[in-house]
Amino acid sequence: MSLKLKSRVNLKDVAKQAGVSYQTVSKVLKGQGNVSADTQARIQAVVQELGYQPNIRARNLREQCSHLIGYFWQPEPPNLYNPILEKFLQSIIAVAERQEYHILTFAWQQKTNLLAECRNLIQTGRIDGLILSSIGFDDPRVACLMELNFPFVSFGRVNPEWDFAYIDVDGGSGLRQMTEYLLTLGHHRLAVLAWPENSRTGEDRLHGHYQAIQQAGIPIKAEWIKRGENSVSAGYNGAKRFLQRPSDERPTALIGMSDILAIGAMNVARDLGLTIGRDVSISGFDDTPLSQYLQPSLTTVRQPIWEIGQRSIELLFQIMEGRTPTEYQILLQPKLIIRQSAGEVVNQ
């Protein structure tokens, strides 16, 4: 069966039939060199007739590139899902294909030897560039890539002093927008369901919240921040602590660092007999596809995923071509999505 595939038509077959050298065929197909219109037409006709397609493996070897871009992403545990993976993949695939590039996806599990895998991919010539996501403070992969001087772009920032190309969403702005919105609704007791302190993304978002709070003249209290992992149950338990307090002491608004946490908060609010949007306002972050269909629909923050994907790849191409991009640390603005889960403060 593979015999059929192996005896594919190659440059020499076309050349023979067209009565030229095979190098000339190559020139015509690459649009290089001086070949008469006549000969060009003849060659093109034979190419059509035989259905010639260049062998990309040979091309890769000769051109010293793989026409492949790696994408590293971290899978969520089984009971969760990544709300942006699908759209992000779609967007980078779309842009890459326009340049005849394809995307190699890598799911790096928790404890595998990341660095070795990363090095291996690069040093065997598997990929020409890399897109990284879910990175953290002091991320060893970023350090490794910088040291190897390998073209990469990361979705997300790490340590401020590290100088490399990234695209990120201004999560601080997102949470500032959300907090300001809740303030205009009359909320003064705002609690946050946050992530552990080692998350750069989490700290950025939190900082935006602090800014808005301070600007409104409300003191920042550590007790109004509840940290935990990014899961529905963490959201549930975190929110429970807040919502079990007497009604004049409990927060009127719960700000989730993610839709996942917000869903947990909504569930416990309902279990405690509170009406969401009236007794307590709840907001999320991500605008996951289902968040608009929750009851009540979730007020949240939307990240421009498509744009992030597009610009990541465009940036990466610039780096791969050796051009130094004028702007290689890009911060995009997220958008407040107002729905039903957050409402005006009623009685107090």
Place this chain on the structure above:
Amino acid sequence: MSLKLKSRVNLKDVAKQAGVSYQTVSKVLKGQGNVSADTQARIQAVVQELGYQPNIRARNLREQCSHLIGYFWQPEPPNLYNPILEKFLQSIIAVAERQEYHILTFAWQQKTNLLAECRNLIQTGRIDGLILSSIGFDDPRVACLMELNFPFVSFGRVNPEWDFAYIDVDGGSGLRQMTEYLLTLGHHRLAVLAWPENSRTGEDRLHGHYQAIQQAGIPIKAEWIKRGENSVSAGYNGAKRFLQRPSDERPTALIGMSDILAIGAMNVARDLGLTIGRDVSISGFDDTPLSQYLQPSLTTVRQPIWEIGQRSIELLFQIMEGRTPTEYQILLQPKLIIRQSAGEVVNQ
């Protein structure tokens, strides 16, 4: 910057340093040929010292393969998401990497020239095998791959008379299990939120429902099947038609062909003031990560995604190696997941 990368150490560098021919180095690394233990050790030492990694592009050309497997999937429209993409990708990546293979992801948009892209990938030697998903009746890609005799495995079946390797979930069994479960809860008026008739998957599932209904001696009525696209709003509107009927005529259970449709049904039930699980039971299909966190949690059917992915790749490897697998049309059983959204029939 790429200069550094291009001057990577190759077989000849190692050979020179070890004082052998470069072909001998190749033999040692591939574990072939007769090389004395002495020489082997010396070569291995140099490989370590220089950090030699074989150039995969050269290997691909020489070995006539790309060590790449394509995965075609169909992205959902922006307001939806694919509940199984992440897990499926993860599972195929994991198995493929064990065999030194990687996964090339392709998102095929609605109206692009699928067939040409498919042919192109194969004929340029981009990939050695293909995994297909979201296929439909008379799928032209399947026909094309069969004609080209190219190794592929599909997740899902198409026309029964087409003979090719696939893995599918026995959706009929899933809906039969669900229907039987609802029957044991005392439901007799069961309505289905189904997909358009051109979906093979949809028809298979529906068939399982019919089987269970018939076995219980309940006549099949076309009016109890409401067809529509796979979206929350289609579920909402479809369910509305059923639930607006007088209480002694309306269905006591709504069976969604997907969790998405079930979510729509849950929303309209709530909007009509019905208590889900008591006034009306609602079930889904997929066990999307969030379904357990809905209020009430969704009774649904879980597909063994991880197993599908694993076995797809294993099957594909067998086909790629030219072995004819004994079992190449595999049907896996889905599992009923009982939660809160479906309960016993109360008053009637």
Place this chain on the structure above:
DNA sequence: TCTACATAGGCGAACGTTCGCCTATGTAGA
């Protein structure tokens, strides 16, 4: 001492391109 075979590793060729240089032919101007 001669033959036969095993052991160790060298060597040419090939996978299918692309790239740079070279040569043969044609044409225009002096």
Place this chain on the structure above:
DNA sequence: TCTACATAGGCGAACGTTCGCCTATGTAGA
């Protein structure tokens, strides 16, 4: 008629492997 240059396309080499065949050396048996 001779020179100079443009045009058209041929040719060798290379990218870095793997594979099969060959050869040189060593060893055992007759």
